[in-house]
Amino acid sequence: MRFEILGSLRITDGQDVFTVTAPKMESLLAALAVRAEDVVSMDQMRIEIWGDGPPRRAAATLHVYISQLRKLLGRVDQDHSPIVTRFPGYVLEIGDGSLDAHEFQRFARQGRSAFRVGRYQEASVALHRALALWRGTVLGELRGGPIVDEFATWAEETRLECVEWGNEADLMIGRHRELVGPLYALVNKHPLIEAFHRQLMLALYRSDRRADALQVFQRVRSLLDRELGIAPCRALHELHQRILADDGSRVPAAA
Template structure:
């Protein structure tokens, strides 16, 4: 059995795919998966589902939801449900099951370690496999509470870091021309992330598009000044000056 939360929440068993249609049960399962193998207390479950205004019979409702989830997962997993009772609440024990978020973390760590060791091809491949696990917005349309929200923020930040690492490896490998299009899309989606602008500047410069590289820096400077009242970081200023002077020998292989 495999649980997938890097996109809409679903459970797979071979070619069979199972989803939870009831919103409150889906939120509860999402919280249990985010905290897989750890206990989620009854109070935390109430907050995830109802916020600060749980109904009078919230505890009874939670027991019903847990029972229904156990039945669903039991059907998928040959009669054995991974949800167990542990004071002061419940835990979802993965056992032999997989969670795509854990696989993503493992591959991202591999990519980071390979990049630091100078194994750029390995780093690019690991980060590529990690990013391929994403099917859309983390947990899709699940409306959870603090547990789900905190995980969604962490997951998106880690995904962007993984994208940056893969780009760095690809730039070092000399694949700057292939990166220009994807990097333009990234800076349009994330106009305040300076690392992506630096990588785009470098990819353009290495592709003999020096004027465009300088224009990217100017646009970033205007955006940061307008939105935050700050200027680009020192590293980007230095890259800008090196490109402006056309000092190819001093322009780094990766931003």
């Protein structure tokens, strides 16, 4: 049995996919999955599901939800009930490799470690495997509770970090032409992340598109001045000067 939270919440067992259709039960299972192997207290569950306005019989209702979730998960794995009572609440006990977010973290760590020691091909493979686990917006319909919201914020920031490191690794192994299209999409979606603009400039220059690379700098400089009243960062300025000089030996393969 595998829990997947890098997208909508679902449980898989081989080729079979299971979902929870009751919204509050789904929110409860999402909180348990996010905190897998750690206790989620009854108070935390109340806040996650009802915020500041829990019903009078919230504790009894939570026990009912837990019972129903156990029945659902029991249909997936009849030999093991992963939701365990542990004071002051409950814990979702899962095995190694049974949560996509844990697998994502493992690949991300492998990719960063490989990049730092110059194994760029290995880094690219690991980081792209991490990103391939994403199926959409993290627990998008279940936002609003502190447990899920905190996790979703962390996950999205880590995903963007993996994208950036993956691009750097691909630039180091000469995949600049393949990156141009995806990087244009990234700067349109995340216009204030200067690293993506720098990577696009570098990919364009290495693809013999010097004029396009210079246009990227002009656009990001105008955008930052208009939106924030700031100039581009040093890395962007230095790359811009090197491209202006058209000295390929002074333009790094990646930053």
